[in-house]
Amino acid sequence: MVKKAKLALIGAEDEENLSIRYLAAVLKENNHKVKIISCSKYEDFPRVLEEFKNFNPDILAVSIAFQSLALMFFEIIRKIKDISPEVHVTVGGHFPTFEYEKILNYDYIDSVIRFEGEKPILYLTEALINGAELSNIPNLVYKNDELRKNSFNHYFPDLDRLPFPLRDENPQMRLGENFTTLVTSRGCFHSKCIYCCIGAFHSKKNNKHVMRTPENVAMEIAELHNSKKVNLFQFHDDNFLLPSKKLSLERVESLKSALDKNINTDEIALLIKTRPESIDESVVSALKGIGTVGAFMGVENASVSGLRSLARGSTIEDIENSIEIFKNHEIAVTFNLLMFHPKTTLDEINENIYFMNKHADHAFGFGRAEIVAGSPLERMVRRKQLLRGEWPSYDYKIEDDSVEKMFRISSLTFYKKGSLYPILSQEMIAIYYRVAMIKKLYPCKKSQKMAEKVNHLILEFNKFVLENILEVYRLTAEMESNTRLNDLYRIIDEGCMFFRGEINDLSLKMGKFQMIQRKFNDMEINSKIIKRLF
Template identity: 50%
Template sequence: MKNKGKVVLIGAEDEENLAIRYLGAALKSENHEVKIISYSSRRDLKKVLNVIKRFYPDIVGISICFQSLALMFLELVKKLKKILPNTHITVGGHFPTFEYQELIMHDIDSVIRFEGEASICMLTDALVNGKNLENIPNLVYKSPHHDKIIENDIIRTFPDLDEIHFPLRKKKAQIRLGERFATLVASRGCFHSHCIYCCIGAFHNAKNGKKYAIRTPQNVALEMKELYSNKVRLFQFHDDNFLLPSVESNLTRLNELKLILKDYGIDLNKICILIKLRPDKLNGDIMDVLIDLGVIGIFLGVENASATGLNSLSRGSSVDDINKSLELIDQYGISTTFNLLMFHPKATLSEINENIKFMNENLDKSYDFGRVEIVAGSPLESLVKRKNLIHGKWPHWDYRIKDNAVEKMFRINQKTFYHEKSQYSELSHKMISLSYRSQLIKRLYPGKYSEKIIKKNKENLKKFNAFNLQNLLKIYELTGEDDWQDSINNINLNLQKNYLIFLEKSNEILNDMTKIQLLEKEFQKQSLNNYLQKSGLMKRLFKL
C-alpha cells in the first residue's frame, strides 16, 4: 500500500492564489494531506514558519508567480531549511520556469517548470515512497549527492482543462467590492502570445500547436454553479484573454455559457463578472452577450496609445481598435480600466505626447501608467540584454530607455509618482476598485441614491486624472531642463497635499457605497426590493 504525503503549499494571497489551489486540489484527489499557507509579505514570515514546523510536511511547494517577491521567498526557503533540513522544497511558477538554473543553486531541492498538477502529485508520491525522480515531467532537481543538476523532459501539450480538479477553495468566500467574490480562469495561455513584455507567451512557447487551451462552457458553468451555491456573486476571470480569436467562436461559446448558467438556476441579474479583453476582438454582438452574462467591468488591453508604441510592444492591435472598443464599451455603460505602458526601451517623446493626449481624452476612466518591466523569459529581457541596456541585480533588473529625454522623464516619474512615499499607486488602484464597484451597485442595487454615489465617484475620478495629467505635463517640461531637483520637490509636495484630499474623498465614497450595499442586502432579505431608495423616510433615517 502506497504511503501518502503531507504537503504545504505557499504563495502570495491577496485573493485566492489559483496556482497553488489547483495544485492542492490535484494532491487532495490522490489523498495527500494538504495545507495552504498565505505568504504575502515579510511580516508573515514568523507565522508561516511556525505553521510549517507544527505541520511537519514531507514536501513544501512554493509558488513564485511574482518576480518582485523572489528574494522574499528565498529568505523563507533559507530559514525553512534550517528548521526542517530534511523536508523537500520545490518551487514553481512563471519566474522559476525560466530562472530555474539560478534558483536551484539556493536551498531549493527541485523546480517544477510550466504546469505543475501532474508533476507535484508524482513528486509527492516518489518522495514518500522512495521512488526515483527521473520520470517526473517538468522537474529540475539536484542529484542525491548534490553534485549535478538533472533536467527531466518537459510536457509539450496542455492538459485537458476539463479534467483538472477545481481549485481547493476556502470554506467561506472572500469579500471584494462588498460582495462574496471568487477568481477563476476559463483558459490557459494566450492566442496572441507575442507581446514583448509578457512571460505568458514564453511560458507556453515550448508547447506544440496552439499556445492556448480552453475549458468547455459546461465545465466553467459547473464551477460557477458551485461558487454561486456558496453565495458568490462577483466572479473575476483572470484569463489573459477572455475572448477567442474569432467573432463566431466567441458568440457560440458565450451564448452556450449563458444558457447553461440559466439551466443551473443561476440568476444572471444577481451576479457580476469582471474580465480582461484585447481591444481588437470586440463588437456589438459580443457586448450584448457579455452584458447578459453580467459583465460590469472590462480591463482592456490598451497598453499604449501610439501606433509606434504598439508596434514596439508587439501588441498586434491598433490605435483605431482601442478607440473603437472604448467607444463601444461606453455605449453599454460599463466600467473600463486599462494600463498605459508609455515608457519602454524604444519610447520617444512623440509617443509620450500621444499617450498624454489619450489620457486627456479619457479622464472619465480609471487607469494606471508606467514602464514596461523586465520579467524572466520575456522577449523584452532578451532585447535589453542584446542592446546592452540592462543594469541592476538579479532578480530586480533595470534598464535604460534609448531616448535620453524619455529616460530622464521616466526617472523623474520614479522620483515623484512612484516615489516610495507617494500615494499614487494606492489611489490609482482605489480608483479602479471604485469604478468597478460603481457598476456593481448600479446592476445589483439600482436607484436614485446609488446614482448619486456613482455620479460623485465619476466627478472625483475625473478630478484625480486631471490632477495627475497636470503634474505629468510638468515632468514632461523638466526633460528640457538641467536643474530640476527643486521642481521635483515642489511636485512631490503638491502630490502629497492633494493625494490626502483625494484619499479622504475616495474613502467617503467607499463608505457611502458600503452603506448602500449593506442596507440593500437587509431590505432584500425582507423582500423589500427598491424600497430603500424610494422612501424619503429611509433617506432621513440612514442619512443617504
C-alpha cells in the first residue's frame, strides 16, 4: 500500500505566502497531510519549534524566497534538526535555485528543489515516505555520498490546472478589510532588469512568461469573495499587464467579463504591479472597471542613463504619461526609486531628486539596487571587482566615489539599523492605497475628506524626506563628521516618529469608519448617516 506523508512547510508569512501555499495545495490534493508554519523573524522561533514538534512531520520544506532572510532560515532549520535529526529537509525558491551548492554544504539541509516546485515536491514526498529512489525526481539536487543533480524540467506548469493555493480558514485583515494575495501569471515578459533574478530563473524556458486564463482568475476571486468575504485582492504578478497595450486591454476586459458572471466588482478592490509602457487611457479605464484602486509602478529610476544602466526598457515619457493617466483616473500610483546602483552619477541623483519633488503627491520609497543570486548585477559587481561583504549578505561599492559616499551617509541616517524610515515609507504607501480603497468601497463625503487628509500627509512627509536627502547631499561634500551624521539620523528619526503618529491616528479613524460602514451596508442604511458619527 502506498503510504502518505506528513509534511511541514515553512516560509515568511507577513501575508499568505503563495510559494508554499501552491505546494501545500498540490500535496493536499494527493492526500498528504500538510501544515504551514509561518516564520518571518527570529522572534517567531519558539512558536515555530513548538508547532513543528506538535505536528512531528516526516518531511520539512522551507521556502527561501528572500535572500535577506537566508541566514534566519538556516538557523531555524539547524534548530529543527537538533530536535528531529531524522526529518528530511528540502529547501526551494529563487535563492536556493542558484546557490544550491553552498546551501548543501550545511549538514542539516538534505536537498534543494530548483526552479518550479509543484511536481518535484510531490514526487520527493512520495519517494521519501515509500523508500523509493530519488534519482528520477526532476529539479532535485540532493546528497548521496556526493552531490547528485537530477535532470531539470524547464517549463512552467499549466497554471489553470494547479489547485488554488491552500488558504487559512479565516482570511487575513489588511488595510481594514478581508484581504488576500494571488497571482495571475508566472515569470516576466521583460526579464532583463540587472537587479532581478527572474530572467535567470526562467532563462532555459522557451517562454519566460505564462498567464492563467481570465476565467480561472475570476473563479478564484469569486470563490474567495463569496466564501470568505474577501474584498481586497493584492496581485503579486511581476507584471499584471502585458507588453502590448492592445493585449493588456483585451486581457483586462476579458477578466471584467468573467468577473461579472460571478460577483459585483463594486464590492472588491484590487492592488496591482505594472510597467509604465503597458499603460494608456483605455487600459487604465479598464483597470478601474475591474476594481483597481492602487498600482505599484515599476519606475525604478528617473534618469535616462539610470534606466539604461538598470536595463529597464522604459522611457521617462512612459513613466510620466502613466503616472498622469493613473492620477486622472484616481488610482493611487506608488513607486520606488533605485537611485543608487554601481554606475550612478551625481547627475542621475539630481534627476531622481527632481522627479521625487515633481511627484511628491505620491507615496514612494528610494534605495539601492541590491544583489540577489543569479542576477546580472551580481555578475557585474564580481567582474568589476566591486563586490564586498560575505555570502549571502553581499555588499558592493559604487564606482563614483562621491555617490558611494552619499549612499553610505544614507545608510547611516535613513537606513541605519533601527531607523523608522524604511518602515514608514511602506506605511505611507499602505495608507495611500487604503484611502483609495475606502473611497471606492464606501463612497461618501467622509471618505473624500479622509483622502484629502492622507494626500496632505503624504505631501508633507515627502517634503520632509526631500529636505533630508538634500542634507545628505550636502554632507557628501563635507569632511565626515560622526556628530553631523548622528544629528541628521536623530532629525530623520524624530520626524518619522511624528509622521508615524499621524498615520496611526488616521488609521484608527479609518478603521472605525470601515467597521461602521460595513455594518450599515449589511443593514442597507444610507451612508450619509455615518457623517454624524465622527
